[in-house]
Amino acid sequence: MSPAQTNVWVPVCCDRVMRFNMFVPQGGAAYGALVCTVCSKNVTFELESLLDLDAYGEGARVLNMLGSPKPPKVDRPKAAAEDRLNDQTL
Numbered sequence: 001m002s003p004a005q006t007n008v009w010v011p012v013c014c015d016r017v018m019r020f021n022m023f024v025p026q027g028g029a030a031y032g033a034l035v036c037t038v039c040s041k042n043v044t045f046e047l048e049s050l051l052d053l054d055a056y057g058e059g060a061r062v063l064n065m066l067g068s069p070k071p072p073k074v075d076r077p078k079a080a081a082e083d084r085l086n087d088q089t090l
């Protein structure tokens, strides 16, 4: 496994990891919802079948993002975040 594969993007709002739930409505298209447990900001994720990123503009890339329905209810430590910024595997 290369070092890049050991990293994952974590969605953060209000210093907390955001919660991610997936929904599969009967007869409808599956979707995901990313929610901040502090301020209730939410982002909807829709499925896309695609490998042609050109339509999404320059710099578009597929991210390896963590989606947890029960993320830890603790603030993200700032010092650790700075350590990760120095990570050379991006």
Ligand SMILES: [Zn+2]
Binding pocket: 013, 014, 036, 037, 038, 039, 040, 041
């Ligand atoms: Zn928030």
